[in-house]
Amino acid sequence: MYDSPAEIAHLTSSDKFDAALAIHLYKGGRLLQGSRIPFGIIFGGTDVNEDIKCKEKRQVMGAVLERARFAVAFTVEMKELAAAEWVGVSSFYTGIKTTPSETFDWYTFLQNAAIPAASGPVHLFLLVCGLRRVKDPLYLVEAFSEWHRKDPSVHLGIIGPAVRVPSSLCLCCCRAPGVHVLQELPQQELHAALRSCLALVNSSSSEGMSAAILEAMDLEVPVLARNIPGNAAIIKHKETGLLFSTAQEFVALSKSLMNDPVLEKGIVTRAKEYVEKHHSWEGERKTYQSLVQRLQ
Known part of the structure; x- marks a missing residue:
């Protein structure tokens, strides 16, 4: 629904929001630039594997990480890729839960x-x-x-x-x-x-x-x-x-x-x-x- 950091900054300027989580360091994280609320970042995969190759995107992602309270990577390998460029990246595996339909034909x-x-x-x-x-x-x-x-x-x-x-x-x-x-x-x-x-x-x-x-x-x-x-x-x-x-x-x-x-x-x-x-x-x-x- 939102395309720019200014829109998110305006949205979060009210007292309705205390904090934010952004998924994908570039696609989500870039929108939190200029926001007054604290936030954490969850890597998406393409941000570390692909977007990091683009100088402009890499600079934006670095600026976002400087303000993030924490950053999450789902594998040790992803954490090491991010840590080679930036610091302060934590790591843990993601959890899943399956619920197959019993009426599926x-x-x-x-x-x-x-x-x-x-x-x-x-x-x-x-x-x-x-x-x-x-x-x-x-x-x-x-x-x-x-x-x-x-x-x-x-x-x-x-x-x-x-x-x-x-x-x-x-x-x-x-x-x-x-x-x-x-x-x-x-x-x-x-x-x-x-x-x-x-x-x-x-x-x-x-x-x-x-x-x-x-x-x-x-x-x-x-x-x-x-x-x-x-x-x-x-x-x-x-x-x-x-x-x-x-x-x-x-x-x-x-x-x-x-x-x-x-x-x-x-x-x-x-x-x-x-x-x-x-x-x-x-x-x-x-x-x-x-x-x-x-x-x-």
Whole structure:
């Protein structure tokens, strides 16, 4: 709703506001410049991974951090990236909570997605992401379509909102055999769809910490993720998930997952244990409560 620091400064000039939290050091944090109230910053991922490369944005983010009471990074790696440029960055893992719908109909979902469920078994991989360039939804499309031509049972569903993305990108996905651009789902239905699919896919070129990955782990769904720092920070290859560096490696690992139930069982069991230990939403709540005390 707001586009400039002046608008936020005017908004917070009343006595209705005591403090603020900004998510994403540049997109959210820049709007708090000039505001009279104390605030804390929560990194988003692209701010540390991408925006820091731009001199103008880096200067703005540095100015915001000078005034912030605290700054939060979700991984040690992200904290170290930020600390190399700025100081005073804390770090903790984010928590998640999954609530799959109990009334979700998997076969209706496949029918609405135009996936031929009746002709035989369906092996659906779900790529959950906002359709924007940094999520790189086209990364796997060509290789996956080639695989689908040889094995029509495999399908890739790309599900999420279109965020500042050219229509040609969506069109390219829609025309690829075996690849389906699906409508957004409410969170509970999305969790239910995840629980029914073969695996969760992440093909991002840059990532902070993917909530979709953590949710899949909690739902005991295997994760295949691109081997980038943000993903490797929470996935140990062949222990809590599978990391791929090329589209061809993704296909090979997917085939291994489909044909090796022991591998799948081991991955989802260890991933569930990891999430329960490191990504508790109760723990996150307590951490934020303690951080907010610093704003008083």
